[in-house]
Amino acid sequence: MKAQPADHPLNGLLRTERIPHIWCPGCGIGTAFSACLTALLNSGMDLTKTAMVSGIGCSGRAAGYVKLDSYHTTHGRAIPFATGMKLAKPELNLVVFSGDGDLFAIGGNHFIHGARRNVDLTVVCVNNFNYGMTGGQAAATTPTYAKTTTTPLGNPDTPFNLPLLAYAAGATFVARWTILHNRDLTRCLEEALAHRGFSFVEVLAPCPTGYGRRNREKPLDALHLYQEHAVIRNGASPIEVELDPKRAITLGTFVQIQRATCIDMYDKVCRPAVAL
Amino acid sequence: MTAKLWRTPLDAADIEVTRGVVHIVEERCKGCGYCIAFCPREVLELGAHYNAKGYHPPIAKRMEACVNCHYCEIICPDFAIFSVAAQS
Numbered sequence A: 001m002k003a004q005p006a007d008h009p010l011n012g013l014l015r016t017e018r019i020p021h022i023w024c025p026g027c028g029i030g031t032a033f034s035a036c037l038t039a040l041l042n043s044g045m046d047l048t049k050t051a052m053v054s055g056i057g058c059s060g061r062a063a064g065y066v067k068l069d070s071y072h073t074t075h076g077r078a079i080p081f082a083t084g085m086k087l088a089k090p091e092l093n094l095v096v097f098s099g100d101g102d103l104f105a106i107g108g109n110h111f112i113h114g115a116r117r118n119v120d121l122t123v124v125c126v127n128n129f130n131y132g133m134t135g136g137q138a139a140a141t142t143p144t145y146a147k148t149t150t151t152p153l154g155n156p157d158t159p160f161n162l163p164l165l166a167y168a169a170g171a172t173f174v175a176r177w178t179i180l181h182n183r184d185l186t187r188c189l190e191e192a193l194a195h196r197g198f199s200f201v202e203v204l205a206p207c208p209t210g211y212g213r214r215n216r217e218k219p220l221d222a223l224h225l226y227q228e229h230a231v232i233r234n235g236a237s238p239i240e241v242e243l244d245p246k247r248a249i250t251l252g253t254f255v256q257i258q259r260a261t262c263i264d265m266y267d268k269v270c271r272p273a274v275a276l
Numbered sequence B: 001m002t003a004k005l006w007r008t009p010l011d012a013a014d015i016e017v018t019r020g021v022v023h024i025v026e027e028r029c030k031g032c033g034y035c036i037a038f039c040p041r042e043v044l045e046l047g048a049h050y051n052a053k054g055y056h057p058p059i060a061k062r063m064e065a066c067v068n069c070h071y072c073e074i075i076c077p078d079f080a081i082f083s084v085a086a087q088s
């Protein structure tokens, strides 16, 4: 019954010479990345026409580990780079994989305009509630009262409700899962990849080094919090899915609608002869 | 197989339970323990030995209980563990 020496099933999509990766023990980015690779494999998409684009930060390192065309861009700018690639080569499938700091603080404006234009991208945001790479500073997603290096007494501010922000800005597919809900997450990512238009998937993942340490949350504690407080409500209004990590973590696909994409509209308005 | 059931299904004798073999890629593991904590069959435990990076990879102490559900594989952040169907 000794099985043949087998390879990890995702090795084909990994630059294995760069593994072990840089992420800390228990960092959830690796699990989110792994779910994303599985979804890409399952999607049936032409992976020779698929590129992963990342910004800066711990999550941004993903572009350096995937064995596909990939682009590690400047801080906050993954969406504009991906938009440019889509406009130049509409046949490309573009996956933006980055963190909350990158996509929603320095890159916040790019995010809202990508969503507004309904650019056909799949945006995966690993949300670990802080800036991990630079030393655990407060981010636009840090929960109120949480401790970070820049909020030692607790965060006085209100974090973004990312699904609501995405929906309000015009995203046509909006979902949230955690790394613990891995099978749902993977299925959701497959749907997001298949969706025509701007799709946004928020993935809650622990950052034990930056966030966990200061909030007395060991990696396993974070997963247990997800387990205890997760409520799955597909189709819930994004207004009602505000995160309260110690009380309510609403998960599911909240928005899935169709409207003309950026390229559809460009062709219709600017190239009417071509569109016919 | 010692599944905890509140009653034995009538067709228990006819159902073939899937069995798996779990592989651990020791040099990739960072000892986070996720696979150990969330394996539904308590197949894994933290090993006493170290890998090259100084982490304790898991060991399969009850390989015969593995049902090849792949959960250890998909929760692992480090591509360090996976299961395959056991050849019967």
Ligand code: SF4
Pocket (backbone or CB within 6 Å): A022, A023, A024, A026, A027, A028, A029, A058, A059, A128, A132, A133, A206, A207, A208, A209, A210, A211
């Ligand atoms: S600092 Fe945080 S987010 Fe960055 S690799 Fe470490 S645990 Fe992950």
Ligand code: SF4
Pocket (backbone or CB within 6 Å): B020, B022, B038, B039, B040, B041, B042, B043, B044, B065, B066, B067, B068, B069, B070, B071, B072, B073, B083
């Ligand atoms: S495949 Fe499932 S049963 Fe087997 S070791 Fe992994 S988690 Fe446990």
Ligand code: SF4
Pocket (backbone or CB within 6 Å): B028, B029, B030, B031, B032, B033, B034, B035, B036, B057, B058, B075, B076, B077, B078, B079, B080, B081
């Ligand atoms: S989940 Fe992966 S990295 Fe963590 S202990 Fe298990 S094999 Fe090692």
